[in-house]
Amino acid sequence: MTIDLTTILxxxxxxxxxxxxxxSTRGKEENEDESRLNEIKTSLSSQTSSLEGLIRDVxxxxxxxxxxxxxxxxxxxxxxxxxxxxxxxxTDIFPPDKFETNCEVISGSGQRVEFAIKLPEGLLxxxxxxxxxxxxNYMDASNRGDKDSVNTALNAIKRHVxxxxxxxxxxxxxxxxxxxLGVMFIPSESLMQLIDSIEDLRxxxxxxxxxxxxxxxxxxxxxxxxHMGFRNLALNERAxxxxxxxxxxxxxxENFESSTEDLSKKAEAMLKAVDKHETRERQMNRALKRMxxxxxxxxxxx
Numbered sequence: 001m002t003i004d005l006t007t008i009l010x011x012x013x014x015x016x017x018x019x020x021x022x023x024s025t026r027g028k029e030e031n032e033d034e035s036r037l038n039e040i041k042t043s044l045s046s047q048t049s050s051l052e053g054l055i056r057d058v059x060x061x062x063x064x065x066x067x068x069x070x071x072x073x074x075x076x077x078x079x080x081x082x083x084x085x086x087x088x089x090x091t092d093i094f095p096p097d098k099f100e101t102n103c104e105v106i107s108g109s110g111q112r113v114e115f116a117i118k119l120p121e122g123l124l125x126x127x128x129x130x131x132x133x134x135x136x137n138y139m140d141a142s143n144r145g146d147k148d149s150v151n152t153a154l155n156a157i158k159r160h161v162x163x164x165x166x167x168x169x170x171x172x173x174x175x176x177x178x179x180x181l182g183v184m185f186i187p188s189e190s191l192m193q194l195i196d197s198i199e200d201l202r203x204x205x206x207x208x209x210x211x212x213x214x215x216x217x218x219x220x221x222x223x224x225x226x227h228m229g230f231r232n233l234a235l236n237e238r239a240x241x242x243x244x245x246x247x248x249x250x251x252x253x254e255n256f257e258s259s260t261e262d263l264s265k266k267a268e269a270m271l272k273a274v275d276k277h278e279t280r281e282r283q284m285n286r287a288l289k290r291m292x293x294x295x296x297x298x299x300x301x302x
Contacts, residue, residue, distance in 0.1 A: 082128030085187035
C-alpha cells in the first residue's frame with residue numbers, strides 16, 4: 001500500500017511539472033511575456049512545495065499505520081486487541097458483580113478464560129480469538145485473484161476456528177460449574193462475515209463443541225438479552241416479596257376488622273349499661289321524690 005501511494009504522488013508531481021513546462025513554453029513562443037513566465041515558475045515552485053509537504057504528511061501517517069498492521073498481524077498483540085474489545089463490550093453491559101475476569105474454571109488446571117458471565121445455572125465462559133494473520137492471507141489472495149490461495153486461506157481459517165472451539169470446550173467448560181455452552185468472540189465484523197460465508201462452519205462448531213462464534217454486534221445483542229433476563233428475574237423476586245407483604249397487610253386488615261367488631265360489641269354493651277344506669281337513676285329519683293312527699297305529708301298532719 002505504501003509503494004502504490006508514493007508512486008501515485010510522484011506521478012502527480014511529474015504531471016504538474018510537465019504541464020507547467022508546457023504552459024511556460026507555449027507562453028514564451030506566443031508572446032515571450034517574461035512576467036508570465038515568472039508567475040508560472042512561482043506557481044510551479046509553490047505547487048512543488050505543497051506536494052513535498054503532502055508526501056511528508058503521508059509518510060508520517062504511514063508509519064503508525066504500518067505499526068498497526070504489524071500489531072494486528074497475529075501473535076500476542078492481536079490477542080490483546082481481542083481481549084480489550086471483549087472487555088469493552090462486557091463492562092458496558094454488566095455490573096462488576098455479574099462477571100469474572102481470568103477465571104480458572106477447572107481448579108488447578110492453570111487454564112484461565114478471559115471472561116465468565118455469572119448466570120443462575122452456572123458460568124458462561126467467553127474467550128476472544130483473532131486469527132488476523134490468516135485473514136490477511138485471505139485478503140492478499142483475493143486481491144491477487146489467486147483462487148487456489150483463497151481456498152487454502154479459507155481452509156486455514158476453518159481449521160483455526162474448529163480447533164479454538166475445541167480448546168474452549170476442553171479448557172473452560174465443566175459440568176456443575178459452567179453451563180453447557182461457551183462463546184468464541186471474533187473482534188472483527190469483516191472476519192466474522194468471512195466465517196459466516198464458510199458453509200456449515202458455525203453450525204458444526206456449535207454441534208460438536210457447544211461453542212457459539214460471535215462478532216461484536218451479535219455478542220453485544222446476546223449479552224444484552226442475558227442482562228434483561230437478570231432484570232426480569234430480579235423483578236420476579238421483588239414481585240414475590242410484594243405478594244408476601246400484601247398477604248401480611250391482608251392479615252393485619254383482617255385483625256383490624258376483627259378488633260373493630262369487638263370494639264363495636266363492647267361499645268354496644270357499654271351503651272346498654274349506660275341505659276340501665278339511667279333507668280336505675282330515674283327509679284332512684286322517683287323513690288327519693290316519694291320519700292320527700294311522705295315527709296311533707298307528715299309535717300302537715302302534725
